[in-house]
Structures are given as C-alpha cells and as structure tokens.
Amino acid sequence: MDRTTATVAIVSGVVGQVCALLGLWLRLRWRVWHEQAQRQYLASTVETLASGGRLKVDEQKADGHRLRMEISRGPARTPEGEE
Template identity: 50%
Template sequence: MDSATAAVTIVSIVMAKGCGLLGLWLRLRWRAQQEQARQRCLAGVLGAAPVGGLLEFETAGTDGHRLRMRLRPAPGGRGGV
C-alpha cells in the first residue's frame, strides 16, 4: 500500500468518526434545548398558579414524553383572584 492510499484510508476513518461524533453532539444539543423549553413552560405555569392551588401532575415513559398537568384553585378559595 503506497502512502497516498494510506492517507486516504486514514482521512476516511477520521472523517467517519468525526461525522458520527458531530451527529451525537447535535442530537444532545437538540435534546438539551427541548428540556430547557419544557422547564420554561413548567416555570411559567407554576408562576401563574394561584396561591394555595392544587397541582395534579402526570408524566409518561421516555418514548412518548407525555406530560399532563391540571391546576385547580384552592379549596374554598376564590379561584386565583
């Protein structure tokens, strides 16, 4: 094997590994942005909740990422006024 073939082989291997690593990094970055958006949403909802209100919270598995919340006014309260 001559030096040109060896260089092309080495560059190909390095580029393949680099592209794989770049793909994983982009996926991790996207996931982190999704989690930050979910955190902002939850913080906004909880900030708007009435004092003494009740929060019902439900979540699902990792593949569905379902989240269900229900805010109810405090028992005997005036409903967030």
C-alpha cells in the first residue's frame, strides 16, 4: 500500500465517522425540538382547562388518522346516593 492509498483510506474513514456523528447530532436536536413543542402544547392545554375554559381538538394526520375531542371543565359531580 503506497502513501496516497493509505491517506485516502484514513481520510475516508474519518469523514465517514464525522458524517455519522453529524447525523446523530441532527437527529437528537430534532427530537429535543419535537419534545419541547409537545410539552408546550400540553402546558397550554392544561392551562386552558384550569382556567375554566373549553377545549376542542380536531387533528388529522397525514396517514389518515383523525382525533376529535371536546373537553370542558364543569362543576364536580357526586355519585348518586352520596351527599
């Protein structure tokens, strides 16, 4: 193996490892961003309901799944027979 072939092999190995590490880092950043968005959505939902508000959700995913729900906060009910 001459010097040029060895250099190319080493550089190729290093570049491959750097690309793999960069891919993992980008995936981690996307996941952190996604989890922060979910946390913010959940916090705003809970805040809306805690203030006595009403919440309607109608979400449609790209794969065709749909979620519809309506949540409202009302006075607490006691089971029948208890007072």
